[in-house]
Amino acid sequence: MEIKAAVTPKKGEEFEIKEVKLPELTSKDVLIKVVTSGICHTDVSGRDTDMVNPPSVLGHEGSGIVESVGDEVTAVEKGDHVVVSFSSCGECENCLNDHPAYCKKYGELNLNSHIDETNTLVDRFFGQSSFATYSLTNERNVVKIDKDIDLTLAAPLGCGLQTGASTVLNVLKPEEGSSIAVYGVGSVGLSAIMAAKIAGCKNIIAVDLHDNRLELAEELGATATINSKNENAVDKIKEITGNGVENALDTTGVDEVIEQAVAALDTFGKLAFVVTDFGFSIPFMDLVIGGRQIIGSTQGDAIPQKFIPQLIDYYKEGKFPFDKMVTMYEFDDINKAFEDSENGSVLKPILKIG
Template sequence: MHIICTKAFHLHKILDATGICHTDAAGRDFATTPYPVALGHEGSGIVKEVGSSVTTVEPGDHVVLSFSYCGHCENCLTGHPANCIHLNDLNFGGHNFDGSHRIHGKNGKDISTFFGQSSFSTYSVVDEHGVTKVPKNVDISLLGPLGCGFQTGAGTVLNYLKPEFGSSIAIFGTGAVGLSAMMAAKIVGMDHIIAVDIHDNRLELAKKLGATETINSKKQNPEEVIKRLVSAGIEYSIDTTGVPTVIKQAVHVLKPSGTCALLGMAGDVTFNIQEEVMGESKKVVGVIEGDAIPQLFIPKLVNYYKKGLFPFDRLVKYYKFEDINQAFEDSADGSVIKPIVKING
């Protein structure tokens, strides 16, 4: 993939590969961004051109694309760009900061941009805020998912929850986001790292990547098992499924004052606030993109990977671009944790 970086702003990039995430499927099926839209939001590639005001990258740099943010609102300026006041508009509105469009059909009709990058493409024109420089000695085709899925899981643990050494966590759902969180929990040195899923093959992989205990929730009640493991309850839980009954379980297993981080796309969930949340000072929070500053956090994840501490390559399967529909199917049925589509080659 070729990348063109702009600042007021664009950067042009040749895209090499892009990960496939559930958010792409949501954009396809539920029109989270106005149609027609060019999807893709876990791109990686090489910078081809830069705008006159771009200072952070130059042609030839290897880069990962992440979410788009304004860089000047209060949340951005205080180090929380994933909470940018304009986040939804910039990532799902389909247009640039100024309301213009970067992509057009042969008939001249505007085509919406997705996550400010639309990485299912050979070339991508992106704002400088959405670009992170990465080392050239790591395979660039592997790194795209660091811009969203892997960043979300690992960042929720390392940036947001910041668990203490020896504390405990339960992670509900062992897809790309959940397993990334699990590897991060291992880096921290947590005592109990409990993986909960309905697929035995994923739970087996979870054991290899750091889970100290696994629970198949089709066969066992997670609340009962976790209560036996840690009688007082655990300090932290993460839900990646978005399933209401699972979210409630993730809250129930917490000790008083524990924190549950919600990462899955969910609808209505009903709680008795007194009995299930407030009465034990529990916290239920939504976390976007791991509360990460991509330009700082993605290089850290690459460094962890190089040291063997964050082996996210074990979650990946590559596909040719013409097999993108198969990649989506394999992601949906759970047979592949993180498909990566190679744009060039």
Template sequence: MKTKAAITYDKGADFEIEEVELQEPKANEVLIKVVASGVCHTDAVARDQEAPTPLPAVLGHEGSGIVQKVGEGVRSVEEGDHVVLSFSSCGQCENCLTGNPAYCDVMVELNFDGAMPDGTHRIYKGEQELSSFFGQSSFGMYAVAHERNIVKVDKDVDLELLGPLGCGIQTGSGTVLNKLQPAFGETIAVYGCGAVGLSAIMAANIVGASKIIAVDVNGSRLESAREFGATHTFNGKEVDVVEEIKQVTDGGTHYAVETTGVPEVTRQSVLALRPMGVSAVVGVTPDTTFNVFEDIMAEGKALVGAIEGDAVPQVFIPKMIEYYKMGKFPFDKLVKYYSLEEINQAFADSADGKTVKPIIKMDH
């Protein structure tokens, strides 16, 4: 079928809205009419070739939409279902089989290498193959995705809103709820108050953390953090973050979520822990220097990585939606909508902090 999509042709180039050819879903695949797609930093990372996705490509990996057709063998969804699209996983490796699909043995290949799980392509521009992204390529009016990417959701919630649950918001909230699992009354610091960090703050509120500390260098983002439940906020440009956190927590936090990818901040997230504390890193972070004995081992601390919030999307995303419906997870306050033709503006607004979580609406 012919459809319209945003194509990335060259490193760092603007998206170009063009007609493409989308093939029919094969076995275990689903054709989705995309209603909307969140804009995530990972899309920018791929556009700028900091991730290994071959170009040209149709990016987008926080899609939401309506099932139009199912391929042979698909049993979890049917035509007309409302769905959210999340990351790809093989379903066959040890980590997938033990409920840890975010750590799939072929996670990078399936999500960044540009082909579908069977090694072929579904999107073409003339005779040219276009790379897919996260097995969905949701920056288009329609998408073909493997059944494992797809999460059926309730029809009583605005479908245009739900796409970011597939990655960014799942990452922030899941890192708290699934990976760190703070107990009622424990303390947590969140470094970076974008969509991922604010989602972590909302999740910390859900579990009843006694002190939820937000750290950023942007005053408006710290205001947002307070709105979403931070009990304390610190501007990293203005104060000694480690000293301030240790003072208000009587020795350091039990947990931290580090979203910035800034090496200095990653180290701060560990230094501001109490003994036996745990910092979970979700940002793409380059080389960072630690004195392993003084910073980590001597106080029994841990620095761990967290991918996609340690989530099984088909289980976790419906839980997030239930908390949203109860008014306990108001992620709708993070978003601003853009049309597909405004996609480059959406990325610019995300990069400079004007919009926390842009969502691209597909006007069918």
């Protein structure tokens, strides 16, 4: 099948809109006419690092309409509206124990994309490669959603928004009335802010370098904001809370920020982090003294088929207004969308594809 896709020709090069081929539909596959695709930090990594094998097609926050399904597919049918999330094998110990984000084959199934010598997209990014007019994916990637939600908005629920919200609700699990600090309030961090409000946290502290992001964080539920260019975040957090926060989430991956996040934890405080592009080092005694914990989080340990509909319900109830952070771009403007995302002028770009 011939499709139009945004191709990454070589590492670090701009996207080019080209015709490529999709393989034939197999028994467990779902063919989706892509309506929109979100742009996420991992797409930047896919373009600029050795994560994939170019030429390739990225995109892993797709939404669209089911065009056709394989003979063994039971979860969706032609005409259904869907969000596409990450891939998992469904057979390993972690998948069978309801932890698909920690699938033993996660790297193999998600972190590659390649167009072969026949111009066929043989390896699909996160099993979907949604920077394209059509996406061929596995039944396990697909989440059926209600048709009364705007499908053009839904795409980022498949990764970035799910990651931020689920890391709070399903990994940190803050108690009602507890405190949390979120470092870096892009789309992942803002999703965490909204989730913390849903969880009933008393002190929800947003830390960032950009006043516009902090203003939106306050609108979405932050009870305090800190511009770390102007204030010492650790001192300010302890001033607000007395002893530090019980929970924290880092979305930056920056060593210095993670050190600050640990220093601002209360006794038995927990820090979750979601970005792995950078290394970081924490003095051992900073963890031992006070019984603090650092927890890595992939996709917030979410089961997409359960968690994404839950987020949509929160959205309908006005508790998760993620539409306030998105900016729409035409498909042909994909390079501009990436540029704006990287320079911080937009929070969550969404490509209008179909």
